[in-house]
Amino acid sequence: MAAATEQLLLPQEQPRRRRPVWGLAVAALLLVLLLAAAGPLRPRLFRTPPPAERVALTLLSGAKEKGAVCVDGTPPGYHLQRGSGDGADRWLVHLEGGGWCSTVKECSDSRLSTKGSSNFMKPIRFMGNGILGGDQLQNPDFYNWNKVYVRYCDGASFSGDAEAQAQDGTTLYFRGLRIYEAVIDELMEKGLANATQALFTGCSAGALSMMLHCDDFRARFPQEVSVKCFADAGFFLDEKDISGKRSLWSLYDRVIHLQNVRKVLPKDCLANKEPTEVVSIV
Numbered sequence: 001m002a003a004a005t006e007q008l009l010l011p012q013e014q015p016r017r018r019r020p021v022w023g024l025a026v027a028a029l030l031l032v033l034l035l036a037a038a039g040p041l042r043p044r045l046f047r048t049p050p051p052a053e054r055v056a057l058t059l060l061s062g063a064k065e066k067g068a069v070c071v072d073g074t075p076p077g078y079h080l081q082r083g084s085g086d087g088a089d090r091w092l093v094h095l096e097g098g099g100w101c102s103t104v105k106e107c108s109d110s111r112l113s114t115k116g117s118s119n120f121m122k123p124i125r126f127m128g129n130g131i132l133g134g135d136q137l138q139n140p141d142f143y144n145w146n147k148v149y150v151r152y153c154d155g156a157s158f159s160g161d162a163e164a165q166a167q168d169g170t171t172l173y174f175r176g177l178r179i180y181e182a183v184i185d186e187l188m189e190k191g192l193a194n195a196t197q198a199l200f201t202g203c204s205a206g207a208l209s210m211m212l213h214c215d216d217f218r219a220r221f222p223q224e225v226s227v228k229c230f231a232d233a234g235f236f237l238d239e240k241d242i243s244g245k246r247s248l249w250s251l252y253d254r255v256i257h258l259q260n261v262r263k264v265l266p267k268d269c270l271a272n273k274e275p276t277e278v279v280s281i282v
Contacts, residue, residue: 052134054123055079057151060182068178070153071107071116073171076179079149080190081126081134087144091195093187093217094132094149095180097204097233101155102254107174108166116153124149131201142199146191150183150206157209160259174259180213188220197226207234212264252276 056079060068063075070076083090098115101107110116126147129138136143154160154176162174184192192198200217202210210217214229221227241247253276255261262275 052125052127054125055081055149056123057118057121059118060179060186063182066178066182067173067175068182069173069175070118070179071101071155071172071174072111072119073173074118074153076153076183077118077121077151078183078187079124079126079151080187081147083146084144087142087146089195090142090145090197091187091192092131092142092145092147092199092201093184093192094147095158095202095206095209096150096152097202097206098152099205100157100251100255102251102258104164104166104172104258107155107164107172107258108168110153110155111172114151114153116155118151118153121151121153131199145199146195148187150180152206154179154259156255156259156261157205157212159209159212159261159264160255161263162258162260164258176209176259177264180209184217184220193220195221195225199228199230201230201232202234203232204234207231208236210234249276 057077058080059075059077060066063069064073068076082088101110101115107116112120114120126132126134126149129135131139131142132147132149133139134143150158152158154174156174156176158176158180160174160176161178164172164174166172198217198221200210200214202208208231210229211231211234217229218227236248238246238249256275262270265275
């Protein structure tokens with residue numbers, strides 16, 4: 001009987017179901033956001049980071065005399081943004097990445113871009129939410145440090161020391177090791193030597209360079225100075241690719257022999273291993 005009675009109820013007499021509460025929660029959240037847009041929470045919820053200023057390119061002084069030049073013979077460069085406040089005596093030095101040139105043709109072609117010539121380098125902005133950014137909320141640990149972005153124009157992770165002849169008869173300069181040494185020397189004179197903290201970083205090919213130079217960079221400071229090295233995307237696995245070939249090994253092998261990368265590799269490792277093997281396990 002109860003079942004029959006229930007079927008005879010009119011639609012408006014059917015028991016009402018409870019409405020889901022999530023709709024009310026969403027409405028409440030929208031109301032909070034609208035109020036925050038004009039209230040004290042606006043700086044955090046709706047703030048627009050201040051526009052970053054362009055940082056000029058500084059060309060290495062006396063580059064040609066030091067033999068520290070890009071592939072095309074132009075002086076290498078870096079961008080230096082001075083720190084402020086409690087970051088005035090703290091330094092972050094970042095090595096730019098950009099792959100490698102492993103053949104004479106590849107290196108010759110690099111002269112038509114920033115990867116082989118400073119003629120194409122322009123001012124840059126230190127921005128974004130990474131460690132190079134200048135916004136305190138997005139980069140609270142390093143926003144006001146002295147920040148240096150070292151441009152990459154040698155094609156061998158700031159590590160080669162050789163020359164070659166291009167097809168047009170001009171000289172290709174593989175002076176990455178000299179660039180690294182000369183730039184760091186110049187930065188030391190500009191205040192890096194007085195750092196109380198220093199972070200040495202790099203991305204991709206720059207990260208590999210950072211690992212190769214980390215010990216040298218650390219040795220330039222007194223022991224009481226806090227110096228750290230950080231590699232961003234700088235580990236490249238020596239594994240067979242989908243074709244079954246060790247393509248990365250072949251690439252490293254060509255770079256090492258073309259640009260004479262042996263000088264920067266650990267001597268104790270070279271005593272028992274080939275240079276290509278040493279680079280692959282750094």
